[in-house]
Amino acid sequence: MLLDRFDASLFFFLDLAMLLLALVALGFAAFAREDAYRAADKQSKMFWLILLGVTVAVNLFIPMLFLQLAGLIASIVFMVDVRPALRQVSGGGGRRGGSSSDGPYGPYNGGR
Template identity: 70%
Template sequence: MLVNGFYSVVSWIFLALTVFAGVALVMAAIAREDAYRAASKNTKQFWLIILGVAFAIMLLVPMMFLQIIAVIAAIVFMVDVRPALRQVSGKGGGRRGSSSDGPYGPYNGGR
């Protein structure tokens, strides 16, 4: 009974990682080609091929070693490439303060 519960948890984790790889593939497809060149992150075709193969491995290949490599490829895209694409595209990052903002909020000159 404990073994069945373990396999259930592992299958949910596997499903989540497969969805993660699919989301990375969709985000790579949505981004503009010129954003990849501007961010110096290879080409759009390169990332579509890498993430497409990674997603196919997650769906079709039951070898855990290859699945780990596929998840690493998706993580690299999401952690390194996607933020650079967002920054170049102008869609990134949080609130934009004024030029007088310091690292902890606005600088009012002691007022």
Template identity: 65%
Template sequence: MLVQGFENLLTWLYLAILLFTVFAFGDAAFRREDAYRAADKQTKPFWLIILGVAVVVNVLPLGLFFLVIIGLIAAIVYVVDVRPAVKQISGGGGRGGRRGSSSDGPYGPYNGGR
């Protein structure tokens, strides 16, 4: 029973790693290529290849856990380092690329009741 619980834990862990790498790959695919160069990061094709290989390693039942870990590390590096830099360059800040001031409300700038 303990072994079955451990296998279930590993299954959920593999699934979480797969979803994380798919997210990283999808995010890299939808970012502009010139933003990677402007942020002084590796090129978009480089990250698509690395993250695509990470997804394939997770999907195929190769049994090579160290490759899964290497792919996870690549996805973490992308999400923690590359994604914020590229997102800042391309203006994807959740407001449609618009930079707001600290006095902006949910419907636009607050003008003090004027």
């Protein structure tokens, strides 16, 4: 009886984690610019929105493990391959070496 409850809660948290990852990936896909997808030589924005939207819908309404795993793979591919490429071509790399006072045309010196 205790093991059944553990299995149920484990699967609940795994389902929740897959849903959250898909929602986060969908959010990043939605807020990225369309031209960044072309510049990064990735699939179109509409492709990723549809794929990740279907992933969210499957996780919410059709909790079949095979479909959830396919959606999980799509979410992971977006997060580790597409999103860094989009950030790089959009100029939002974050690791390009600069201070927090750097603006788009160089360091901001406070009007001096």
